[in-house]
Amino acid sequence: MQPLKVLFLVQGEGRGHITQALALGTMLKRAGHVVCAAIVSRGGDSKIPAYFEENLDAPITYVPSGRFIVDNRSRAIHWGRTLIHNSFRWRRFSRSFDTIRAHIATDRPDVLINFYEPLGGLFMVRHRPALPMIAVAHQFMFMHPRYVFPDGFGVQRRSVRFFTQLTGLRASRSLALSLFDAERLEEKKITVVPPILRDEFLQLPAARQEPFYLVYLYHHSLSADLIQWHRRHPDVQIHCFWNNPDAEETRQYSRNLTFHRLHGQRFLDMMARCRGMGTTAGFETLAEGMYLGKPLMLNPLHRHFEQHCNGVDGTQAGAAIQTSSFDLSRLIRFAKEYNYDASAFRKWVDQAERMVVGEIESTVAEYRRR
Secondary structure, three states, X not given: OOOOEEEEEEEOOOXXXXXXXXXXXXXXXXXOOEEEEEEEEEOOOOOOOHHHHXXXXXXXXXXXXXOOOEOOOOOOEXXXXXXXXXXXXXXXXXXXXXXXXXXXXXXXXXXXXXXXXXXXXXXXXXXXXXXXXEEEEHHHHHHOOXXXXXXXXXXXXXXXXXXXXXXXXXXXXXXXXXXXXXXXXXXXXXXXXXXXXXXXXXXXOOOOOOOXXXXXXXXXXXXXXXXXXXXXXXXXXXXXXXXXXXXXXXXXXXXXXXXXXXXXXXXXXXXXXXXXXXXXXXXXXXXXXXXXXXXXXXOOOOOOHHHHHHHHHHHHOOOEEEOOOOOHHHHHHHHHHOOOOOHHHHHHHOOHHHHHHHHHXXXXXXXXXX
């Protein structure tokens, strides 16, 4: 087909969605398409990792959006404060709609690809632009009858499903990123596809191992648990990447504990070399660890339903253990008995480019035939 002009809308919280956008941008370019621009949301004072701007071959515009409020004491998402905080920001969100509309008028894209940003669904309902939207997120698997949820979390499950439906309002197609294959749901316009991983990751050498453990923290307040464990085990070498906008690039806490600000290539390189990894159970990091065959300890953010779902996915596959505290002793024991075979998962991930780009092209073609 003729080259497509693609506009990205990306939720900027965490690492997963911006990493998926980078990976898909490269895939589209190889297929002859062009990412004409990216609109990235920022909640509050959150900062987008520098590697996103360095590697996305398109102009980037930042807009305000909602954000999750994390309780520094309980390490939980504080849903009450989150709802109150975002309910008073509607006027700022309206300006974000104006930015999206201006990009559509100026860049004239053929398709809007929304990486789990609620502004996208709300914009489609409010302004009804004359182009299709494709929604991309792991959370669309929560709509699939084959998905297995953790016990409990009834309220959270309904809330996340509502939020996911919100991001996909009036979407022509929703791509559910999944660790396993499953049938498409045509009545819900959902297609199951593999995780979208970056070229820089897929080109990493496999089967490397050095005597250190890698840690990724969603929120820098979680570092207190890691430091407490390290004080009891000072001889274990740890490299930790955290989302701490006030920290220097590298902070040497002690001889064997080093904190790093988020840096795409450095994180991937250390993931390939580490003995095992502890993480707060983000989907992207879980998929990357499984692909590399690294022992994983998943410590979902307290009351963060999506991360508990990822914990179930990882443990069911036999690639991870799930913990309720950041006790790296469990990761060290798990690494000694680890026997997960990543070959089938790698074959599934290796189909991502063909499947995802094909779905985008076919969705645009179908929209044009209407």
